[in-house]
Amino acid sequence: MAEKKGKKLLYTRAEMFELNKKILLKRGVSIEAIAEISYKQQSKYSDDVSRELCIESVEKILSLRDVFHHVQLACEIDRLAEEGKFEGPIQAIIYEDLGLFGIDETMGLDVSGLYGTIGQTNFGDIDVNKHGIVKRLNDAGKEEGICHTFLDDIVGAIAAAASTRVAQVLNEEIAHEDSGVKRFSIFDI
Numbered sequence: 001m002a003e004k005k006g007k008k009l010l011y012t013r014a015e016m017f018e019l020n021k022k023i024l025l026k027r028g029v030s031i032e033a034i035a036e037i038s039y040k041q042q043s044k045y046s047d048d049v050s051r052e053l054c055i056e057s058v059e060k061i062l063s064l065r066d067v068f069h070h071v072q073l074a075c076e077i078d079r080l081a082e083e084g085k086f087e088g089p090i091q092a093i094i095y096e097d098l099g100l101f102g103i104d105e106t107m108g109l110d111v112s113g114l115y116g117t118i119g120q121t122n123f124g125d126i127d128v129n130k131h132g133i134v135k136r137l138n139d140a141g142k143e144e145g146i147c148h149t150f151l152d153d154i155v156g157a158i159a160a161a162a163s164t165r166v167a168q169v170l171n172e173e174i175a176h177e178d179s180g181v182k183r184f185s186i187f188d189i
Contacts, residue, residue: 011068013063013064013065014063016062016063016064016065016067016068017059017062017063019068019072020062020063020067020068020071020072021062023071023072023075024062024071024075024155026075027075027078027148027151028136028137028140029133029137029151029155030133031055031058031059031062032051032055033132033133034058034133034155034158034159034162035051035054035055035057035058035159035162036051036054036132036133037126037131037132037133037134037156037159037163038054038057038058038159038160038162038163038166039051039054040131040132041122041125041126041131041159041160041163042054042163042166042167042170045167046167046170048170049166049170053166053169053170054162054163054166057161057162057163057165057166057169058158058159058162060162060165061111061114061158061161061162061165062158064114066110066111066114067111067114067158067161070107070110070111070154070157071154071158073107073150074104074107074150074151074153074154075150075151075154077094077149077150078094078147078148078149078150078151079147081094081095081147081149082095082145082146082147094147094149094150095147095149097141097142097147097148097149101149104149104150104152104153104154105127105153107150107153107154107157108123108127108153108154108156108157108160109123109157110157111123111154111157111158111160111161112156112157112160112161112164114161115160115161115164115165115168116164118164118167119160119161119163119164120160122159122160122161122163122164123156123157123160123161125160126156126157126159126160127153127156130152131156131159132159133155134152134155134156134159137151137152137155138152
């Protein structure tokens with residue numbers, strides 16, 4: 001059942017991608033900014049990395065159902081914290097991005113884990129070193145009235161998953177070249 005009491009519950013991959021793109025843009029995050037982190041992370045290991053492949057990888061990840069749910073929830077939690085809508089200690093814990101909280105990183109690990117342990121390792125690098133848009137979100141989240149507790153981790157996780165996908169695509173291309181088989185589509189990964 002795709003609807004319950006007139007409310008849509010299920011979305012196509014194209015719809016999920018558009019809704020994720022829209023909410024991320026509303027929070028100041030572009031696909032290109034996420035892809036730039038993936039590009040910088042993977043270009044250290046291969047000269048064949050293109051920004052186009054990184055953008056394509058981010059777009060694919062943003063169309064996945066689990067990622068859709070994570071992105072939508074993360075953005076909504078941060079928005080509610082900005083508006084002071086939570087009660088009790090959790091309001092301050094989320095709003096101030098308490099370092100010992102960890103639930104935001106858990107969500108990031110879940111998203112990056114869609115591409116295995118390497119995805120999670122890539123997320124750890126991005127989370128610790130705060131590359132690109134992740135650093136800008138983290139820094140902005142320290143300003144009064146702005147909360148990016150969940151957003152910076154979800155964006156970093158998307159970049160990490162995309163970075164891992166890029167590596168997989170490049171390695172799959174090499175494997176197919178070596179085997180002489182050309183029936184490979186990068187959309188399979």
